[in-house]
Amino acid sequence: MDRTVTLLLGITLTFASSWLGLVFAPYVQMNNVQPIKGTTDDGVEEMYPRPLEGEAAYGREVYIANGCMYCHSQQIRSEHFGNGADIKRNWGVRRTVQRDYIYEKPILLGTMRTGPDLANVARRWSGQGGKDWNHLHLYAPRMMMPGSLMPSFAFLYEKRRITGEPSADALKLQGEWAPEPGYEIVPTPQAKALVEYLSVLDHNRIMLPEAQE
Amino acid sequence: MAASTVVNGLTSPNVSNADAGALAEEQCRAAKERAAIDSASRLPALAWLAGATFWLLWASFFGLVTSIKMHIPWFDVRVIMELGIISTLLSVPLMVLIARSKNLSLDAKIGFCTFAFVAAAALWLVLRTWVFDIRWSEHGGAWQTFGRTRMTHLSLIGYGWGTQAGIAGILWLVPRLSRTPLIYPNALIAAAAIWNVGIFAGVIGILAGLGTSVEWLDFPPFVPPFLIVSLAIVAAWGIVTFTRRQESHVYVTLWYCFGAMFWMPWLYTVAVIINIYSPATGVVQSACNWWFAHNVLGLWLTPIGVGAAYYIIPKVIGRPVYSYYLSIIGFWSLALFYSWAGMHHLIGGPIPPWMVSASTVGSMMMFIPVIAVGVNHHMTMLGHMGQLRYSPSLRFVVFGAITYTAVSAQGAIEALREFSEVAHFTNYTVGHAHLGAYGFFTMIMFGVFYYMVPRLTGQEWASSRLIRLHFWLCSVGIVIYFTSLSISGWFEGRQMNNPDYPFIQKMSNELPWLICRSIGGAMMSLGHVAWAILFVLNICGVGSRREGPTFFREKTSAEVEAELNGSTATPAEVALASR
Numbered sequence: 001m002d003r004t005v006t007l008l009l010g011i012t013l014t015f016a017s018s019w020l021g022l023v024f025a026p027y028v029q030m031n032n033v034q035p036i037k038g039t040t041d042d043g044v045e046e047m048y049p050r051p052l053e054g055e056a057a058y059g060r061e062v063y064i065a066n067g068c069m070y071c072h073s074q075q076i077r078s079e080h081f082g083n084g085a086d087i088k089r090n091w092g093v094r095r096t097v098q099r100d101y102i103y104e105k106p107i108l109l110g111t112m113r114t115g116p117d118l119a120n121v122a123r124r125w126s127g128q129g130g131k132d133w134n135h136l137h138l139y140a141p142r143m144m145m146p147g148s149l150m151p152s153f154a155f156l157y158e159k160r161r162i163t164g165e166p167s168a169d170a171l172k173l174q175g176e177w178a179p180e181p182g183y184e185i186v187p188t189p190q191a192k193a194l195v196e197y198l199s200v201l202d203h204n205r206i207m208l209p210e211a212q213e
Numbered sequence: 214m215a216a217s218t219v220v221n222g223l224t225s226p227n228v229s230n231a232d233a234g235a236l237a238e239e240q241c242r243a244a245k246e247r248a249a250i251d252s253a254s255r256l257p258a259l260a261w262l263a264g265a266t267f268w269l270l271w272a273s274f275f276g277l278v279t280s281i282k283m284h285i286p287w288f289d290v291r292v293i294m295e296l297g298i299i300s301t302l303l304s305v306p307l308m309v310l311i312a313r314s315k316n317l318s319l320d321a322k323i324g325f326c327t328f329a330f331v332a333a334a335a336l337w338l339v340l341r342t343w344v345f346d347i348r349w350s351e352h353g354g355a356w357q358t359f360g361r362t363r364m365t366h367l368s369l370i371g372y373g374w375g376t377q378a379g380i381a382g383i384l385w386l387v388p389r390l391s392r393t394p395l396i397y398p399n400a401l402i403a404a405a406a407i408w409n410v411g412i413f414a415g416v417i418g419i420l421a422g423l424g425t426s427v428e429w430l431d432f433p434p435f436v437p438p439f440l441i442v443s444l445a446i447v448a449a450w451g452i453v454t455f456t457r458r459q460e461s462h463v464y465v466t467l468w469y470c471f472g473a474m475f476w477m478p479w480l481y482t483v484a485v486i487i488n489i490y491s492p493a494t495g496v497v498q499s500a501c502n503w504w505f506a507h508n509v510l511g512l513w514l515t516p517i518g519v520g521a522a523y524y525i526i527p528k529v530i531g532r533p534v535y536s537y538y539l540s541i542i543g544f545w546s547l548a549l550f551y552s553w554a555g556m557h558h559l560i561g562g563p564i565p566p567w568m569v570s571a572s573t574v575g576s577m578m579m580f581i582p583v584i585a586v587g588v589n590h591h592m593t594m595l596g597h598m599g600q601l602r603y604s605p606s607l608r609f610v611v612f613g614a615i616t617y618t619a620v621s622a623q624g625a626i627e628a629l630r631e632f633s634e635v636a637h638f639t640n641y642t643v644g645h646a647h648l649g650a651y652g653f654f655t656m657i658m659f660g661v662f663y664y665m666v667p668r669l670t671g672q673e674w675a676s677s678r679l680i681r682l683h684f685w686l687c688s689v690g691i692v693i694y695f696t697s698l699s700i701s702g703w704f705e706g707r708q709m710n711n712p713d714y715p716f717i718q719k720m721s722n723e724l725p726w727l728i729c730r731s732i733g734g735a736m737m738s739l740g741h742v743a744w745a746i747l748f749v750l751n752i753c754g755v756g757s758r759r760e761g762p763t764f765f766r767e768k769t770s771a772e773v774e775a776e777l778n779g780s781t782a783t784p785a786e787v788a789l790a791s792r
Binding site: 004007008010011012014015017018019021022023026027029030031032033063064065066067068069070071073075077078081082083084085088089095096097098099100101102103104105106107108109110111112113114115116141145146147148149150151152153154155156 | 282283284286287353354355358359360361363364422423424425426427428455456463468471472475476479483487488489492493494495496497498499500501504508512545548549552553555556558559561562563564565568571572575634635637638639642643709710711712716717718720721723724
C-alpha cells in the first residue's frame with residue numbers, strides 16, 4: 001500500500017464502479033422515457049405527462065423556494081410496500097413510476113412525511129372549493145386542521161384595509177385567525193400560483209401500463 | 214513496519230532497555246521535525262478551522278430554530294435575535310469589567326461572564342413581557358419559514374462546518390504524515406476565502422428564496438462554482454503534496470485523506486451538473502442526488518473522520534494500530550461498498566428495483582469495513598480506556614469511533630426493505646443522519662482540533678473546565694437527540710403504515726419527542742458556543758504557553774509510575790510521545 005499508482009488506481013476504480021452503476025446506468029436506462037397517450041378518469045384521451053405551464057409552473061417555484069418538499073413527499077409506493085398504506089390512505093390510485101416525473105426539474109420526490117404525501121393532492125382538493133380550502137389552510141393551518149404542525153404561510157398573503165366592497169378573493173377566516181374589523185386578508189400572486197400548482201398536482205392522471213401490479 | 218511506526222511517533226511497548234536511549238533520541242528528532250511541519254501548516258489550517266467554527270455556530274442556530282419550529286410552528290426567530298442583541302448590549306459592559314479583573318482565574322471569569330449574559334437575558338425577558346409588552350406584528354417573514362431554515366441548516370452543516378472542518382484536519386494531517394512542510398499556503402488560504410464567500414452567498418440566497426430544494430444541494434445555482442474552484446485547489450494541493458512526500462510508508466490515515474480529497478470534487482461536480490445545471494430526466498436526478506448525498510457522508514466526511522481516529526488514538530495512547538491488515542481491508546471495502554449504498558434513500562420509490570437491490574447489497578456489505586475498522590480502533594484502545602479520564606482529544610475521538618461502529622451497523626440494517634417499510638419517511642432517518650454526521654464525524658473532529666490547535670498556535674487551551682462542559686453538553690445532547698427521534702420515528706412509521714390511523718394523530722404523537730429533540734439540540738448548540746470561546750481564546754493567546762497537553766486533570770505520580778511499569782519508556786519519552 002505504499003505505491004502511489006496502486007492507491008490512485010484503486011481509489012479511482014472503486015469509485016468509478018459506483019458512478020457507472022448508480023449514475024451512468026440509470027441515465028442510459030431512463031433518461032429517454034417519453035410521454036404516452038392515455039385516457040383520464042373522465043374519459044378524455046391525452047398525452048401524459050404534460051409540462052406545467054403559466055401560473056402552475058410559477059407555483060411550483062414557490063413550492064421549491066419554501067422547501068415544502070422537506071415535509072411533503074410526492075411519490076406513491078407500491079401496494080406491496082409498507083402495507084400498501086399509500087394507496088389505502090387514498091393518496092393515490094396506483095404507484096408512481098419514472099414516466100410520471102419526466103418533466104420535473106428538479107424532481108421533488110421528498111424523503112420525509114411530516115405531512116401527508118402530495119403526489120396527487122389535486123384529486124383530494126379539486127375545483128374552487130379545493131382552492132379555497134388550500135388558501136385557508138396555507139394561511140391558518142390550525143384553523144382547518146386542529147393539531148397540525150404545519151407552519152403558517154401568512155407571508156404569502158396581504159392584510160389590507162377594506163375600501164368600498166370587500167375583495168372577492170378575501171379569505172373567509174374565523175375566530176382568532178380573522179383580521180380585525182375593517183381589514184381583509186387577500187392572497188398575493190405567489191399564494192395564488194402555489195394554490196394553482198396544488199390544484200393541478202396529479203401524478204395518477206393516466207393509468208400507465210408499467211405501473212400496473 | 215517497526216521503523217515507520219517509530220517515525221510516526223508511535224512508541225512500541227516492547228522495546229529492550231538497550232534500544233531505549235536510541236529511541237528517545239530518534240523521538241526527539243521526530244518531534245522537532247513535526248514542530249517544523251506544523252508551523253508551515255499553521256495559517257491555512259487555522260483559516261479553514263475559523264470558517265468551520267463560525268458556520269458551526271450559525272448551523273446550530275438554524276438547526277435549533279428549525280427544531281423548535283417543528284413543535285411550535287408559529288415560533289418567531291426575531292424574538293431570539295432581539296433577546297440575543299439586547300442581552301449582549303446589557304451584559305457586555307459587565308463582561309469587560311470581569312475580564313479586566315486581576316484577581317479572578319480564567320475559569321471564574323468565563324463563569325461570571327456567562328452568568329452576566331444569562332442574567333441580562335432573563336432581565337430582558339421579564340421586561341419585554343410584563344413591562345413593555347412587546348409583540349411582533351406578524352408571524353415571521355418568508356426568510357424564516359421552516360423549509361428555508363432547514364435547507365440553511367443542512368447546507369451549513371455539510372459545507373460550512375463539515376467540509377471546512379475536514380479540510381482543516383487534512384491540511385494538518387497530510388503534511389505531518391507525508392513528512393513534508395505544507396506547500397502553497399497562500400493558495401490554500403485563498404481557497405478558504407473563496408469557499409466562505411460561496412457559503413455566505415448561498416445562505417443569503419436560500420433565505421431569500423433561491424434555494425433549489427434538492428437535498429444536500431440546496432445552494433442557489435451561483436454558489437457551486439465557488440465551491441468547485443476551492444475544492445479543486447485543495448485536491449491539487451493534495452496530489453502535489455502526496456507526490457513530494459518524504460516518508461515512503463503511507464500510513465492508513467493518509468489513504469483515507471487522499472481518497473477523500475480525490476472523491477469529493479468529482480462527486481460534487483457530477484451532482485451539480487446532473488441536478489442543477491443540466492437536470493437529467495425525472496428520477497435519474499434522484500438517483501444521482503442520493504448517490505451524491507450519501508457519498509458526501511460516506512466518501513468525504515467518513516474517510517476524514519475514520520482516518521483522523523486512526524491517527525489520534527495511537528498517538529495519544531502511544532501504541533501502534535492493532536492490525537495493519539485489518540486497516541487495508543477496512544479501507545478498500547469502504548471505498549467499494551459505501552459508494553454503492555446511496556439508493557436506500559429511495560427504497561419503495563419510483564426507481565428500478567435493481568438499483569435498490571444493488572444499494573441494499575452495498576449497505577449490507579458495509580458490515581465488512583465497519584467491523585474491520587471497529588476492531589482496529591477498539592482493540593487499539595483496549596486496556597487503555599483509563600486514558601479517557603485525562604485526554605480531551607482521546608475522549609472525543611473514542612466517542613466518535615464507538616458511534617461510528619454503532620451508526621454504520623444501524624445504517625446497514627436500515628437499508629433492508631422490511632426495516633425501511635417502517636423507518637422511511639420518518640424522524641428515524643433524521644436521528645440516524647445526526648448520529649452519523651454529529652455523533653461520529655463532528656465529535657471526532659472536535660477531538661482532532663483539541664490535539665491540533667495547541668500544536669499549531671503554541672498556545673494551550675485556556676480552560677479544561679470549559680472543554681469538559683463542551684464534551685458533556687455535546688455527548689449527552691446527541692444521545693437525547695438520537696434516542697427521542699428514533700423512538701418517535703419508529704412509532705410514526707408504524708402508524709403511517711396503518712391506513713386507519715389518522716394522520717393528524719400521528720403528527721400530534723410526535724410532539725413530546727420533538728420537544729426532547731430541541732432540548733438535545735440546545736445542549737449541542739451550547740457545547741458549540743463553549744468550543745467557539747475556547748478556540749477564540751486560543752488564537753488570541755489567552756491562557757498558558759504550551760508545555761504539554763491540557764488534560765482534564767493532571768495524572769498523579771503514582772498513576773504515571775503505574776503506566777511506566779507497563780513499558781520501559783522513560784517519563785521524558787511518555788511526555789514526548791504525547792505531544
